[in-house]
Amino acid sequence: MIEAKTKLWRSSLATPSVKxxxxxVRYKLTHGAVVAAVIGLLILIALAIHQNLTSRGIDFSFxxxxxxxxxxxxxxxxxxxxxxxxxxxxxxATSSNLGMLEAGLFNTLxxxxxxxxxxxxxxxxxxxxxxxxxxxxxxxxxAIGEFIRNTPILIQLMFWYxxxxxxxxxxxxATKVSKWLVVEQSGVFLPLPHLSDSAGxxxxxxxxxxxxxxxxxxxxxxxxxWRIALLGVGLCAIGASYALGxxxxxxxxxLGRFGATGGxxxxxxxxxxxxTIIVNSAGYxxxxxxxxxEGLAKGQWEAAAALGLSRGDTIRxxxxxxxxxxxxxxxxxxxxxxxxxxxxxxxxGFPELFNVSGTVANQSGRDFETVIVVMTIYLLLSxxxxxxxxxxxxxxxxxxx
Amino acid sequence: MIATLHSWxxxxxxxxxIDSILSILIVTALGWLLxxxxxxxxxxxxxxxxxxxxxxxxxxxxxxxxxxxxxVALALLCTAVxxxxxxxxxxxxxxxxxxxxxxxxxxxxxxxxxRWGGLLLSIMLTVVVSTASLPLGILLAFGRSSRNPSLRxxxxxxxEVMRSVPLILVVYWIWITVPLFMPEVSISSLARGMIGYxxxxxxxxxxxxxxxxxxxxxxxxxxxRSLGMSNWTISTxxxxxxxxxxxxxxLVGNVLDVFNGATLVFIIGLMDFLRAxxxxxxxxxxxxxxxxxxxxxxxxYFVIGSAITFGSRxxxxxxxxxxx
Numbered sequence: 001m002i003e004a005k006t007k008l009w010r011s012s013l014a015t016p017s018v019k020x021x022x023x024x025v026r027y028k029l030t031h032g033a034v035v036a037a038v039i040g041l042l043i044l045i046a047l048a049i050h051q052n053l054t055s056r057g058i059d060f061s062f063x064x065x066x067x068x069x070x071x072x073x074x075x076x077x078x079x080x081x082x083x084x085x086x087x088x089x090x091x092x093a094t095s096s097n098l099g100m101l102e103a104g105l106f107n108t109l110x111x112x113x114x115x116x117x118x119x120x121x122x123x124x125x126x127x128x129x130x131x132x133x134x135x136x137x138x139x140x141x142x143a144i145g146e147f148i149r150n151t152p153i154l155i156q157l158m159f160w161y162x163x164x165x166x167x168x169x170x171x172x173x174a175t176k177v178s179k180w181l182v183v184e185q186s187g188v189f190l191p192l193p194h195l196s197d198s199a200g201x202x203x204x205x206x207x208x209x210x211x212x213x214x215x216x217x218x219x220x221x222x223x224x225x226w227r228i229a230l231l232g233v234g235l236c237a238i239g240a241s242y243a244l245g246x247x248x249x250x251x252x253x254x255l256g257r258f259g260a261t262g263g264x265x266x267x268x269x270x271x272x273x274x275x276t277i278i279v280n281s282a283g284y285x286x287x288x289x290x291x292x293x294e295g296l297a298k299g300q301w302e303a304a305a306a307l308g309l310s311r312g313d314t315i316r317x318x319x320x321x322x323x324x325x326x327x328x329x330x331x332x333x334x335x336x337x338x339x340x341x342x343x344x345x346x347x348x349g350f351p352e353l354f355n356v357s358g359t360v361a362n363q364s365g366r367d368f369e370t371v372i373v374v375m376t377i378y379l380l381l382s383x384x385x386x387x388x389x390x391x392x393x394x395x396x397x398x399x400x401x
Numbered sequence: 402m403i404a405t406l407h408s409w410x411x412x413x414x415x416x417x418x419i420d421s422i423l424s425i426l427i428v429t430a431l432g433w434l435l436x437x438x439x440x441x442x443x444x445x446x447x448x449x450x451x452x453x454x455x456x457x458x459x460x461x462x463x464x465x466x467x468x469x470x471x472x473v474a475l476a477l478l479c480t481a482v483x484x485x486x487x488x489x490x491x492x493x494x495x496x497x498x499x500x501x502x503x504x505x506x507x508x509x510x511x512x513x514x515x516r517w518g519g520l521l522l523s524i525m526l527t528v529v530v531s532t533a534s535l536p537l538g539i540l541l542a543f544g545r546s547s548r549n550p551s552l553r554x555x556x557x558x559x560x561e562v563m564r565s566v567p568l569i570l571v572v573y574w575i576w577i578t579v580p581l582f583m584p585e586v587s588i589s590s591l592a593r594g595m596i597g598y599x600x601x602x603x604x605x606x607x608x609x610x611x612x613x614x615x616x617x618x619x620x621x622x623x624x625x626r627s628l629g630m631s632n633w634t635i636s637t638x639x640x641x642x643x644x645x646x647x648x649x650x651x652l653v654g655n656v657l658d659v660f661n662g663a664t665l666v667f668i669i670g671l672m673d674f675l676r677a678x679x680x681x682x683x684x685x686x687x688x689x690x691x692x693x694x695x696x697x698x699x700x701x702y703f704v705i706g707s708a709i710t711f712g713s714r715x716x717x718x719x720x721x722x723x724x725x
Contacts, residue, residue: 030549052582134424136414136424140431154664155675155698155702158679167691340565340566340567344665375562378567383565
């Protein structure tokens with residue numbers, strides 16, 4: 001009896017150990033097989049590339065990046081390093097291929113940063129309007145968002161470029177919408193703020209002091225009396241800098257015979273892609289914001305109402321601060337897609353990174369090298385955005401009690 | 402009736418002073434816009450242009466004597482959609498979908514893949530890419546959630562790289578590089594575009610499926626294991642069906658993304674619906690009909706897009722009802 005029990009116990013131990021051994025071997029085999037397959041695939045690709053390149057008589061190298069590009073792009077600045085600070089200069093046919101790619105990246109970043117800022121503002125506004133007490137406002141905001149999300153972004157770009165911006169009056173009879181805004185076929189003109197000529201380093205120093213003190217005065221961690229003192233010092237610094245000749249002048253767009261000049265000039269391509277991406281992303285962000293607001297606990301609204309807060313105050317002080325914390329991951333995804341969406345600029349000839357890389361590859365015949373460089377840049381951009389978002393998220397995320 | 406209408410308006414349009422002012426302003430502005438718009442649509446717009454170019458819009462350069470193929474394909478696609486929507490056996494629906502879509506492709510191939518164009522191209526591209534990226538996406542999702550670290554790393558790397566580069570870049574570079582790898586075989590632009598788009602979209606599908614896999618409770622897997630099922634059976638018979646059911650609305654939403662993204666194949670010289678419209682506008686005779694052409698294209702895209710969104714929302718609502 002006891003013997004049988006022992007035997008049973010032994011056999012029941014032996015089988016799992018054998019099973020575990022088999023499992024471990026199988027695990028290592030699949031592990032090895034996957035690694036071998038990936039390495040094999042990479043070698044195969046490398047061999048194919050090598051064969052292809054040798055048949056064309058060139059070797060795999062990134063040296064072409066420093067060769068002159070021999071083509072021009074319509075806009076875009078590339079950093080030129082003189083000492084420790086970069087100076088942004090426009091590129092031309094004598095610039096290197098790398099300089100061209102940098103100018104393309106500059107354009108992509110320019111559009112992406114502006115679009116992130118403004119689409120967030122417009123999108124949040126649109127999202128809040130969807131919760132308006134007014135039926136018309138609510139449904140109008142819904143219809144706009146729905147229309148934007150159910151049509152391709154490319155047709156929106158085509159529409160803004162070909163059917164709106166290029167149909168504007170041409171330079172000779174430019175339309176001046178107002179003193180602030182001139183819109184014509186050659187682009188959109190806005191006033192450009194710049195420092196007055198009399199501003200010297202001393203006044204600049206006082207401006208920096210004023211900004212620092214005013215920013216400190218906004219921080220809530222200081223007691224009220226301190227903050228008033230900081231505000232006073234900041235205002236004094238502003239006065240001092242003004243007395244020393246600091247000022248900000250606006251460079252107004254001027255209508256001339258051959259179109260507007262001066263001010264901040266957005267080319268039609270830049271304007272079209274900026275408008276498209278802002279409007280398109282605003283549609284998606286409004287949906288994200290609405291989802292966030294509806295996901296918020298009903299008790300928050302009820303508690304605010306019980307305290308006697310108005311609807312507007314509730315949204316501004318109670319709802320939105322919490323919603324922003326909830327929606328940061330979704331917003332991040334949106335910002336990444338928005339940055340990738342800039343690549344459609346090639347459809348209207350806007351020289352963003354993808355467009356420029358295509359020309360560089362064509363001109364130099366270096367397809368593989370260019371695709372590696374460009375993919376790496378896009379990867380880094382995405383990682384940068386998600387790293388920033390993660391950082392912000394960790395700082396302000398609500399602690400789940 | 403009047404009383405309910407009155408109280409509805411009181412509540413929804415004239416709740417307070419600001420709402421009342423807004424309502425009046427919006428009604429006036431919308432009314433004016435609609436009048437101008439409708440007057441243009443009915444009296445001034447030259448719809449003849451759209452009517453004349455309808456062929457180019459719908460099938461592009463498809464040979465005129467082969468148009469019946471497009472009609473047959475349309476009928477087959479309708480059958481496929483119907484089969485998936487009807488509430489009978491899932492397996493049968495999927496089987497009919499695959500057979501009907503395969504038959505549609507088969508019917509359309511003889512005139513040559515290069516002859517596809519217009520809306521036909523947009524729709525077929527969407528159907529082929531969404532169908533092909535589903536199995537690939539499922540494999541990638543399982544790979545990413547596998548316990549094998551090397552497999553997991555490979556799948557994660559693939560998904561993350563594909564999700565951080567633009568679609569247009571992937572499609573363009575695959576179109577460029579496929580002939581470099583296989584110089585002796587000639588593959589048409591459309592096939593290369595489909596490969597590139599599938600490779601790209603599979604990463605997105607994988608992320609949807611993975612979220613579904615995570616939504617399946619652990620107990621399901623444990624219960625199946627205690628019944629003595631093998632890992633393969635558990636994955637294919639227990640986990641996957643439940644995961645797919647959860648992500649069904651998201652996958653239908655992905656079909657809309659594929660359809661909208663299909664406009665980007667202009668980069669490899671294909672003439673999809675949007676490109677056809679632009680080609681029509683290149684003709685000097687049509688250049689004054691920009692508004693008509695864009696309005697028509699927006700309308701078509703919006704109707705198809707809204708239909709897909711509607712389907713996705715219905716599915717979601719249905720799911721919420723049935724799981725409650």
